[in-house]
Amino acid sequence: MSFRIRFLGTGGGRYVTLTQLRRTAGFLIEDGDRFIHIDPGPGTAQAYKNFGENIRKVNTVFVSHAHIDHSLELPVVIEAMTEGLYRRRGTLILSRSVHEGLNGFRPISEDHVKSIENYHVVEPFQEVGPFLILPSKHTDPHTVGFLYKGRRTITYFGDTGYWKGMEDYARDIVIVNLSTLKELPSHASPSLVKKLVGAKLIILTGFGMSVLRYGPGRIGKALEKEMGVDIIVAYDGMEWGRGLSYFY
Numbered sequence: 001m002s003f004r005i006r007f008l009g010t011g012g013g014r015y016v017t018l019t020q021l022r023r024t025a026g027f028l029i030e031d032g033d034r035f036i037h038i039d040p041g042p043g044t045a046q047a048y049k050n051f052g053e054n055i056r057k058v059n060t061v062f063v064s065h066a067h068i069d070h071s072l073e074l075p076v077v078i079e080a081m082t083e084g085l086y087r088r089r090g091t092l093i094l095s096r097s098v099h100e101g102l103n104g105f106r107p108i109s110e111d112h113v114k115s116i117e118n119y120h121v122v123e124p125f126q127e128v129g130p131f132l133i134l135p136s137k138h139t140d141p142h143t144v145g146f147l148y149k150g151r152r153t154i155t156y157f158g159d160t161g162y163w164k165g166m167e168d169y170a171r172d173i174v175i176v177n178l179s180t181l182k183e184l185p186s187h188a189s190p191s192l193v194k195k196l197v198g199a200k201l202i203i204l205t206g207f208g209m210s211v212l213r214y215g216p217g218r219i220g221k222a223l224e225k226e227m228g229v230d231i232i233v234a235y236d237g238m239e240w241g242r243g244l245s246y247f248y
Helices: 014-019 044-050 074-081 096-100 110-114 209-214 216-227
Strands: 003-007 027-031 034-038 060-063 091-095 118-122 131-135 144-149 153-156 173-177 201-205 230-233
Touching: 014 209, 044 074, 060 074, 074 110, 091 096, 096 118, 201 216, 209 216, 216 230
Parallel strands: 034 060, 060 091, 091 118, 153 173, 173 201, 201 230
Antiparallel strands: 003 027, 027 034, 131 144, 144 153
């Protein structure tokens, strides 16, 4: 039974999205027969091609919120998953804002909705298969994260500032979108990461422009030394599981 995480893109935020200093394509979890894409933003289809992944293998998609760096290429992934919308297939787990739209932007059409076999609009603390949905504290008020219970337990908070009790869900592998250097109520900074001391492994991704300018590797090394927790700084194309990769 295979298990791995593949980072198709490690960028986040408006300015990284428009410059593509890092791809904004999200990441994959392959766990046995589950092939799960998380947050397919701009650059997703190209990332599949460049990193030798088969986009048609996707059978589950999770979209944390309706900002374009997390959701823009959702229709592309759905069309690959459903063979051009001709085969009703797959599982889609999405926030209410992705389903209903946010400020006039709706990442998914009715044709795409109809093509999904298992369609779930989720709220915090709902359980969907191996996913326990977690809240997030973000500028999209319907943003969600998850605790995935498979061969390994993976926590992903989406784009979020600190919310009371989130450290209780940092148990095994924790994936953090490190958006900013400054402590903000709606985005993760190094000060938020320091609260996640219960994790066995923290993987940093989703880097905003200020983080990239400062150097994600410098931040990762400092956090690892201070926290005593293994920290990996992800890069575009990095795979964890079959072959552990470090990049500083």
